[in-house]
Amino acid sequence: MKKAQIIVDKYFLTGKTDKRIYGSFIEHLGRAVYEGIYQEGSPLSDEQGFRKDTLELVRELQVPIVRYPGGNFVSGFRWEDSVGPKAQRPSRPELAWGVIETNQFGLNEFVDWSRKADSDVMMAVNLGTRGPEDAKNLLEYCNFKGGTYYSDLRKAHGYEQPHDIKLWCLGNEMDGPWQMGHKTAAEYGRVAAETARLMKFMDPEVETVACGSSNLEMPTFGSWEYTVLDEAYDQVDYLSLHQYYGNAAGDTADFLASSKGMDDFISGVVSICDAVKAKKHGKKQINLSFDEWNVWYHSNEQDKKLEKWVQAPHQLEDVYNFEDALLVGSMLITLLRHADRVKIACMAQLVNVIAPIMTSDTGAWRQTIFYPYMLTSVFGRGTVLNTQVLTPIYESKTYGEAPYLDSVCVWDEEKDTLTIFAVNKSMDEDMEVSCDLRQFEGYKIVEHIVLNNDNLQAVNTETQPENVVPVKASAECSKLDGGKLEAVFAKHSWNMIRLAK
Template sequence: MILKKATLHVNKHFQIGEVDNRIYGSFIEHLGRAVYEGIYQPDSPFADEQGMRKDVLDLVEQLNVPVVRYPGGNFVSGYRWEDSVGPKEERPSTIDLAWRVIESNQFGFNEFMDWTKKAKTECMMAVNLGTRGIEAAKNILEYSNIKGGSYYSDLRRKHGWEEPHNVKLWCLGNEMDGPWQEGHKTAYEYGRLASEAGRAMKMLDPTIETVACGSSSLTMPTFGTWEDTALMECYDQVDYLSLHQYYGNRENNSADFLANTVAMDQFIKQVISICDAVKAKKRGKKDIHLSFDEWNVWYHSNEQDQKIEPWSQHPHQLEDVYNFEDALLVAGMMITLLRHANRVKIACLAQLVNVIAPIMTSDTGAWKQTIYYPFELISNLGRGTVLNTEIQVPFYESKHGDTPFLDSVAIMNEEYETLTIFAVNKDLKPSEEMELSADLRQFENYIVDKHVVLVHDDLKAVNTEENPNNVTPHANGNATLENGHLQAMLPAQSFHVITLKKQ
């Protein structure tokens, strides 16, 4: 058996920053079956008195998601929020040009806010800066956050929600750099509109935070110039800049696919550089932090989605069936986000249910896709302070250049006196193991509490309703800690969670 060696250099005093728990956010868009048949299905035997699926709520709660972005996505650029509130029998069915479907509006803003409470999460609300603008953004904020005494706040009370929703995080549009977007704008046009919408909203409620649209992906032809131009206009009115990125394995090259964490890391670094350059040019005092509010694997359903009949209601759309290698990449992407925790404060796995999602539903139940497990493990155990983890490990050549065989990060939680190491072994040769070691003598009186492993012989293995436990983690990892030295054997193509706890 060939053995690769990886050494983690961890120093409790060399810290990247505190994890903002909103880095474990997700996303519900009015798209496909994310809402209807996903979180909301009144005729389901799993539904509660409001039509919310209790089996889905249970799975969402296990993920420990602090914030959920809503209602889009591309959907928001044609969104009339007024159509989604008030008596359901009076709500119009509307055309959604983004996904070429009909939206019934039977689940709307107030219902979503009720759902967030049941899911023990908070709303990250997006406003329409595509076909609408400052006035509509100001009005929905008034409807949402003002206690009473004004037209829209009293309208909310009339609709049956006496207390304000107090939404504190607002996206100023969505992917406005994209020609596919309703109301697509130039960077300057968007920057001016975002600035004035953000100004009006913060005049109404100074306690909110706002997110400006960055590039829709690293591959956009306007990447870089978009961020610079838009931020030069709206820097004073925004707190975060968004990043979006999806990855696929269309060439069926798994080594290149798992190497996408290198590209993601570079993407984050480049956007940070642009934000800091704008800060310098503006002689600004604040850092613009990042909101990576769309990220995931997305490619499996592309061919099937071309066959959807236009103007149907909540079709089976973007329903990727995720395999084991997708779970490995999702784990690696989360590790990458954490390694930039000083600047990435918000991130949203896109999406949460049925649509490119960790959770799938049918009329007979709900089940966990392969990507559910790394998200659940990292979300629940990755809270605390990210340490500046340096890794000595061999590299392999990929389309992204030199790629380390190991992605890893360490998080110290002083409140619970734990140290947790997340690691993905991207070596795909089944006969080879990786020996992981780390000098942890600074963590005196710590012991290995658990070593959870997600591993499978078949990179293409999937979970289905009929076989939901095909790809699941086990807690039989072999990590040991003796005299302050950690050692573990990591099988090829595997994800690991090693938690140490003070005695």
């Protein structure tokens, strides 16, 4: 049996978790909106056409914020098309994904849906085919009380009170040649700076997120971040990161090492942000918004066969297996370990499209990745302890040396709880783990939850929705004696140990 040690000290803290680290993402893509969160006329929907079963599962996840409406979609988004009487809304070709967008679900519907989901809105503006003037108009529509053209237009559409949206993405993946209106770093940095400046003239309370590189493999990665921040440092508050991981090669050990790649990615971008701050003798800190992250590869071949110019096709519908859930658990741990700088993160996406929730005309169900996301969101709030993990390592093909054990500890001092999240990546050995918790006097183990399955390829379906579900570990798997924790993490398992005073 492998052995590892988790070392924490209640006085050595990484930082408080911003609840927005558990955010998600809804784009006008595939069946994320239509048939996902919205299905007018369905017996499963409420009076506004919102899927009640989906809303219930989103509330179970306790998603604090949802990014909308894209994604690639936003770079051609005409927000005016999506508001007002539905009968007057135009259908248009949507160039990002090669489909027809009917605009029957739009900005105001999304705000209503978000309120029912107990979530806030992270709104994106179109800096592809449009620019600062349009962003200013959209902000006026959303946040002004009244007495101006666009705020009064909102009122005429039935929304007397402002939406009061405070977090705004300045475009999406503007370095990518697949993006409508993509730009060089200098071009984008200037337009992002001016857009943020105009928006903050109008509402000084808004926060803005500038686009970082579309992914770590972009040839301009690093130089893009530096140039954009050099132009926009004074006007923006966050820099975005996007990254997806896959296992097309069928190498589970390398796939699970992707969390190390994510960790290195975050550390690299933090260094670039701080380099720009140092150059400018800046006073403020640029934090990170990891507003697209997930596993994505299962649907790639299927999506090559899609017919173009149809409405809401079955697109990017990855069916997630158990090993995907393990990596998602590790990625959440990685985000928490950077809670001092990663303040916003969005699992992409929320429903049907590379998502923890799937729907059909007869119901909704939880994919395997739902469970680590949900349990970390619910119980991973508080202060992240500076968690040192002494663990055996292995050599991965892509990321070099990778730890067999990923772990982080979150302490909620107000509720007197301590939660340990851990993933044992070993394919063939259980792991015996110790942790000295004598500083947390009076704490007892509440529960040890484990997500495990003998079949790494096991999936959940509508007819078999509980193939992969978390269970309570036996009492022998975790013991606290004299303030010293001894636990056994099963081979290839995600674990959560909760302690309370």
